[in-house]
Amino acid sequence: MDQKKAPHAVTRRDVLQGLGVALAAVPLAGLASCDESSASAGSGGAGGAGGAGGTGGTASAGGWASGGTASMSGDYPDPFKDGVGATCAMTCALMLGPCYAETIERRDISEGYPGLPVRLALLVVDESCEPVEGASVDIWHTRNAGLYSGNDAVAMCTFDDADAESHRYFRGVQTTGAGGRVDFDTCYPGWYQGRAVHIHFTLRVGGQEYVTSQLFLPEDLTAQLFAEHADYKEFGQPDTINSADSIYAGDGALLSTALQPDGALLAWKVLVIRSSLEETLCGDADGPVPPGAGGGPPGFGGGPPGAGGGPPGTGGGPPGS
Template sequence: MKSEVMSRRRILKGTGVTLATLPLARFLIACGEGTDPIDESNPDAGTGASAWATGGTSAMTMADTYPDPFAAGIGTVCALTCEATLGPCYATTIERQDISEGESGLPVRLALLVVNENCEPIPNVTVDIWHAGPAGLYSGEDASDFCTSGDAEARAARWFRGVQTTDAQGRVNFDTCFPGWYSSRTIHIHFTVRVDGAEFVTSQLFFDDALNDEVVNTQPLYDARGARDTTNQNDTVISGDAVADYVFQTGRMADGAMLAWKTLVIRSSLSNARCAVPGGSGGPGGGPGGPPPSGDGGMGPPPGWDGGMGPPPGF
């Protein structure tokens, strides 16, 4: 099975960089983060593009002109970002903005703003993110084989992992590719926010289901894998009623890249109470507590296993 996964990755990486030709589709979730900063009347703001780009972050040819999605403000109500499971796929991270390591896929600029419960930006905190690649695999030799499927290329890489420190405005950017899916999980991005090295919140962010379906069903690399088996409404980690508060707002840039943005609200102190996202289909805490599906070589759930994640592709 391992060689089958490796072969699929080689095929996916060689599918080329042609643009899709679908009509523009934009998905905005209003979560009290201000008004939409993408002006549809202005092609330079990104909505004049005829299709999503592919080919990875090298296709972000107009990155210097992407708008500030927080320029209109974030409102005056900042609800705490609640905890979600770390999952088993965290591994050594690298300080960098571009976390793609040259991998192909739909290019995405992730803009994250860290504030306190008074909506005040917090400088000099670290935001650590990680997610699966378009083929549904995580990277890193120190990640569990449960997450990499033991794929040699995935184990040797460190793609789609990175950490950045917020600037004076509490802002970080990451350049990446749209995540892939794997069984029993909706498409998601993990993150941890730390202040002076102390973990203040670990959680997950999501994309609108309609956007997920558009990418998975129509875009190169993603469309080779078939329809996903889990959506935001039946995910094993977060409930369908709660997921809207953790969904990125998104816009398409003029070069075809995606701009995705979210405000993260953290506690003012570790002594303040934390909260947990409502659990998904497995109940509170996110999923049943049994071991992964058979095929893991009998290793049982790795440390931090999220109790609901099915095996990555080819496992």
């Protein structure tokens, strides 16, 4: 795969053509609801200590960088410098979704695709708030046009888009060091019908899965970007906000964010794993997906931005992805 290949601009026409793709049935992990302590944009809490400065959703349109990770300076504050406190609530499970595919060990997962550049800092700790060394952090999300990548992804995740299938953008894995932290350079995700903007992740220790879940972005920040940012406004406003997303588990799943001087976004979260696989994981990781959850049956209302409504069964979006 040539990561320097010029990205293909996915248009609304491309998306509409993708609606004819046949939906494939795949096993999904279940939903969870848990009340992890919240961390709002630019603030501290269980989602990450304060100190990064600023609030992502308040910047003017001219203050945001564009064009992807090439514009990042990399000189960002440590959002965890004040520690994580004395109480660490377990990160609860949310569904895997059908759009997981082969990943790559790397820090920059953008492959040169456009978007608001994001430094995503994740700190893995145990329930005693101690950093976990050797934890594998695997993340994946859509590009600004609302498409996942990979020729091994389910067809409804890429909409049979040749460019999406020939790349592996916005997928990556890293392993924590002694401090328990990993950083990814990425871009703000896109949206598709039936889901709020989100990032998937799986945490493994010793090759064993400890939790699979999803992270969400602040609604006000998402609304501003899709209204004003050059790399997003052509796709219109997301049709689903966090509180209306059937998979959203509350503000405990929300990333903290802060605009940086170079126009990039710093986003961060503390991820708390259970002490052992024998310990019960909060959430229902093995349960079924209820009708309508995240664009799932009946009707498959999901689809990339601009796909439109259409009769039940024609939405084409990845259910619960």
